[in-house]
Amino acid sequence: MEAKTIDALRAELARDGEVAIGFNRAKQLLRNPAGFLGLRRSSPPSPQVIVNNFGLWAAVDGFPEGGVPWARILEVHITKVNVSSYIDVSIRTPDTPDRRRSLRLPHMLTVDPEDLAKWIVMELMERGNPI
DSSP states (O other), X not given: OOOXXXXXXXXXXXXXXXXXXXXXXXXXXXXXXXXXXXXXXXXXXXXXXXXXXXXXXXXXXXXOTTOEEGGGEEEEEEEEETTEEEEEEEEEETTEEEEEEEEEOOOSBSSOHHHXXXXXXXXXXXXXXXX
16 A cells, blocks of 8 residues: 555545544564464554544554544654654643643554644644644
């Protein structure tokens, strides 16, 4: 599967109201080489990041279970570590509205991290607090 573009992500969100993003095939190979080669069937891959009309959700420790509404997302930025790019999202939680919390989205997804970060910022500017 080739990586999704910003235009494809916008179109999918407009059409379906939600975009679910999973790991790319290289990450799947690292997690389950036998399943990748077809030797063992695994369950369908679950989404790692979901962007919808409500906000953003990611399958990482510390990310709020129901997701983060657009209005509580404060910042989105890229962090480069060696050759990998990571997306960090700063949020405001309801229990500590005066403090920010930074969470890192999973990487090695089917969307290029820089495209994903740009798209999330574009959606945030339309739906939440402009950065």
